[in-house]
Amino acid sequence: MKKVVTIAGSDSSGGAGIQADIKTMMAHGVFAMSAITALTAQNTTGVYDVLEATPEFVGEQIDCIFNDIRPDAVKIGMVSNIGIIEKIAEKLKEHQAENIVVDPVMVSTSGCALMSPDAQETLVTKLLPLADIITPNIPEAECLCGFEIKSTEDMVRAARMIGENLKGGVLIKGGHLTETADDLLYVNGECIWYRGERVDNPNTHGTGCTLSSAIASNLALGYDMKTSVKNAKEYITGALKDGLDLGKGSGPLNHAYRITGK
Numbered sequence: 001m002k003k004v005v006t007i008a009g010s011d012s013s014g015g016a017g018i019q020a021d022i023k024t025m026m027a028h029g030v031f032a033m034s035a036i037t038a039l040t041a042q043n044t045t046g047v048y049d050v051l052e053a054t055p056e057f058v059g060e061q062i063d064c065i066f067n068d069i070r071p072d073a074v075k076i077g078m079v080s081n082i083g084i085i086e087k088i089a090e091k092l093k094e095h096q097a098e099n100i101v102v103d104p105v106m107v108s109t110s111g112c113a114l115m116s117p118d119a120q121e122t123l124v125t126k127l128l129p130l131a132d133i134i135t136p137n138i139p140e141a142e143c144l145c146g147f148e149i150k151s152t153e154d155m156v157r158a159a160r161m162i163g164e165n166l167k168g169g170v171l172i173k174g175g176h177l178t179e180t181a182d183d184l185l186y187v188n189g190e191c192i193w194y195r196g197e198r199v200d201n202p203n204t205h206g207t208g209c210t211l212s213s214a215i216a217s218n219l220a221l222g223y224d225m226k227t228s229v230k231n232a233k234e235y236i237t238g239a240l241k242d243g244l245d246l247g248k249g250s251g252p253l254n255h256a257y258r259i260t261g262k
């Protein structure tokens with residue numbers, strides 16, 4: 001069986017973070033493991049509190065995983081401070097981790113900062129260079145490229161600028177543009193569009209976590225990067241289309257839609 005670890009924060013309501021990642025990995029038939037970077041008190045209406053793990057404890061979790069059940073892929077989500085980012089980078093190098101997917105989570109859609117502003121530079125210099133693929137949404141890509149993204153042309157320009165200093169691919173997710181849900185992958189100087197059907201569903205909590213976990217699962221299963229993104233895009237569209245409607249705010253997707261056969 002293929003194994004995947006998520007290094008991310010917990011979402012108490014199960015729509016994003018570690019919980020979304022594990023459900024997504026299970027839906028892909030891979031064995032899921034976790035190194036928890038923070039606990040959040042969160043639900044479909046917002047993030048109410050955050051309790052960070054120490055960098056040392058994050059490192060111990062990663063050691064325990066790699067020294068015993070070595071993962072075939074790694075997904076990284078919420079990493080809230082400089083110490084945690086540096087420790088993760090150190091451990092990924094030490095264990096020579098493969099198939100690293102970094103979702104550079106900065107701010108939740110509900111507006112809560114999930115990374116301290118002073119940690120962004122460390123993310124860029126220490127963690128992103130280790131990634132095989134990074135998956136920023138539009139606001140995150142704007143932070144990384146330094147200009148506003150208002151159109152698909154801007155997405156191309158941003159992906160090239162972000163990607164030119166990285167060894168891995170850059171997938172800019174288009175969910176925050178209004179008409180479509182097209183994502184752009186820039187890899188090895190090539191731009192590839194993944195055209196998405198825009199689903200009329202207000203329940204989009206955790207889409208980014210789910211997509212990056214689906215990509216990591218596909219990479220662990222042995223698919224190449226372009227196929228992994230294509231398969232992950234089909235999965236997220238299906239999970240959104242399932243129409244699960246839970247909670248008082250922007251609810252979660254049905255990560256298990258394939259398993260339940262719906």
Ligand SMILES: Nc1ncnc2c1ncn2[C@@H]1O[C@H](COP(=O)(O)OP(=O)(O)O)[C@@H](O)[C@H]1O
Pocket residue numbers: 109136137138173174175176181182183196197198199200201204206207208209211233236237240
């Ligand atoms: N309403 C929607 N219909 C279809 N796909 C969507 C919709 N909203 C987001 N997506 C897709 O979900 C994935 C996550 O995108 P996005 O919402 O931009 O990320 P994040 O959750 O990190 O903000 C992308 O593949 C995006 O195209």
Ligand SMILES: Cc1ncc(COP(=O)(O)OP(=O)(O)O)c(N)n1
Pocket residue numbers: 008009010011016017018040042077078105107108109110114204205206207208209210
């Ligand atoms: C613990 C935790 N991690 C990440 C997020 C952000 O989730 P994401 O899928 O990027 O997007 P939204 O759910 O904010 O739309 C989170 N909320 N909590």
